Amino acid sequence: MGNQEKEPVFSAKNLKLFTAPLGRDNPITVQVLGICSALAVTVKLKPAIVMAISVTIVVAFSNVIIAAMRKYIPDRIRIIVQLVVAATMVILVDQILKAYAFDVSKQLSVFVGLIITNCILMGRLEAFAMANKPWPSFIDGLGNGAGYGLILIIVAFLRELLGSGSIYGYPVMEKLGLYSIGYENNGMMILPPMALIVVGLIIWVQRSRNRSLIDK
Amino acid sequence: MKEFSNKYIFIFSALMVIVVATLLSLAATLLQPRQLKNLEIEKKRSMLESIGIASTIQTTEILYDKYIKESFVIDSKGETVAGIDAFNVVLNIEHKKPAEEQYLPVFNAVSDNGEKAIIIPVEGKGLWGPLYGYVSLKTDMNTIYGVTFDHKGETPGLGAEINTTPFESMFIGKKLYEADAFVSIGVLKGGAKKDDPHNVDAISGGTITSKGLQKMLLDCIGKYNDYFLKNRK
Numbered sequence: 001m002g003n004q005e006k007e008p009v010f011s012a013k014n015l016k017l018f019t020a021p022l023g024r025d026n027p028i029t030v031q032v033l034g035i036c037s038a039l040a041v042t043v044k045l046k047p048a049i050v051m052a053i054s055v056t057i058v059v060a061f062s063n064v065i066i067a068a069m070r071k072y073i074p075d076r077i078r079i080i081v082q083l084v085v086a087a088t089m090v091i092l093v094d095q096i097l098k099a100y101a102f103d104v105s106k107q108l109s110v111f112v113g114l115i116i117t118n119c120i121l122m123g124r125l126e127a128f129a130m131a132n133k134p135w136p137s138f139i140d141g142l143g144n145g146a147g148y149g150l151i152l153i154i155v156a157f158l159r160e161l162l163g164s165g166s167i168y169g170y171p172v173m174e175k176l177g178l179y180s181i182g183y184e185n186n187g188m189m190i191l192p193p194m195a196l197i198v199v200g201l202i203i204w205v206q207r208s209r210n211r212s213l214i215d216k
Numbered sequence: 217m218k219e220f221s222n223k224y225i226f227i228f229s230a231l232m233v234i235v236v237a238t239l240l241s242l243a244a245t246l247l248q249p250r251q252l253k254n255l256e257i258e259k260k261r262s263m264l265e266s267i268g269i270a271s272t273i274q275t276t277e278i279l280y281d282k283y284i285k286e287s288f289v290i291d292s293k294g295e296t297v298a299g300i301d302a303f304n305v306v307l308n309i310e311h312k313k314p315a316e317e318q319y320l321p322v323f324n325a326v327s328d329n330g331e332k333a334i335i336i337p338v339e340g341k342g343l344w345g346p347l348y349g350y351v352s353l354k355t356d357m358n359t360i361y362g363v364t365f366d367h368k369g370e371t372p373g374l375g376a377e378i379n380t381t382p383f384e385s386m387f388i389g390k391k392l393y394e395a396d397a398f399v400s401i402g403v404l405k406g407g408a409k410k411d412d413p414h415n416v417d418a419i420s421g422g423t424i425t426s427k428g429l430q431k432m433l434l435d436c437i438g439k440y441n442d443y444f445l446k447n448r449k
Contacts, residue, residue, distance in 0.1 A: 077225055080229075091240060095240075095243045095251075111372070113369075
């Protein structure tokens with residue numbers, strides 16, 4: 001990759017590209033990107049995890065491709081080029097999965113379409129990959145994918161636990177015997193608005209712990 | 217930011233389109249045989265699942281030949297139609313024909329302990345796209361032996377739950393008939409009583425998928441009414 005001779009592969013600067021999106025530069029809670037899919041796939045943990053992994057892979061590799069091409073992309077059609085690269089990648093991956101990993105492709109089904117429309121993808125291509133070398137772009141993609149996944153998993157954990165009484169499909173509430181003493185699942189947790197409220201709560205907690213994020 | 221001429225932009229976009237189109241069509245053509253094979257295996261696997269036999273991609277074909285003993289096509293009056301391969305009947309093409317001309321596939325299975333079951337395919341509409349699956353019945357042509365459902369793109373965690381074991385297992389042992397009248401299986405919002413022979417619980421937050429599933433069962437299984445009444449034991 002491009003800048004290996006100038007600085008170490010895992011320099012402090014590169015590491016920060018990975019860790020920043022996990023916390024103070026999180027794509028969902030700070031950049032407020034990818035909210036749409038965050039509410040679509042967080043009813044249960046399993047789809048949230050699958051989505052987190054797929055987005056991470058696609059963001060990382062699209063970032064690399066766009067970063068490698070960045071000097072040749074005409075400014076005026078850059079968004080189209082980014083979209084074409086992202087869409088092509090996703091369709092290729094989908095076709096290959098259908099042929100060689102049919103089970104995984106069944107798992108992903110609708111997510112594939114959701115990945116193309118994910119704002120994080122376009123956001124990172126436009127904001128980072130267009131101005132940076134492939135290797136830092138790759139790390140940036142991984143970091144943002146992971147930061148997105150982290151929030152997705154937290155939201156899905158809460159929604160599945162409170163809405164369906166299970167964790168990753170395992171019926172915890174039933175095993176704890178809570179139903180017999182009158183506990184009921186909160187059906188509202190399953191509905192999309194609750195995903196936004198949970199994300200809102202996470203943003204609240206994050207900002208009250210890290211005041212520098214307020215009025216940024 | 218460097219300025220690019222219009223000529224450059226046109227050439228760039230033309231090249232990009234050609235490269236992308238070539239890549240995608242190559243991928244589609246080269247991978248198609250494998251993808252079709254996978255779909256065929258998936259179909260066989262679903263059928264096996266509806267009679268409670270789990271298989272992997274590697275074992276599906278062997279198990280299919282072992283358990284599915286015969287397949288044939290009947291018409292809406294329950295008479296056998298000769299010369300049609302039941303496995304390749306496409307349901308959504310059949311659904312567009314007039315009722316008398318539709319081919320209805322039937323698959324006969326025999327389990328390890330010699331118990332017989334018949335498997336029939338079902339297909340209908342969910343919220344975002346098609347629902348499909350297989351329903352297997354005991355030889356009384358009334359009791360559900362097992363079911364398996366799947367969907368193209370129902371909402372993950374909500375409607376998409378129809379293809380999970382907890383949902384599918386609720387159907388086992390339910391009855392299609394009340395005396396001689398076909399009543400199908402209902403998917404009830406708010407929950408069905410445990411001993412209710414004709415209803416199962418709907419999925420919270422998946423109302424339209426649940427209703428689509430109920431309609432699919434009523435429409436598709438209902439067409440076999442004459443065949444069931446003639447052949448039940």
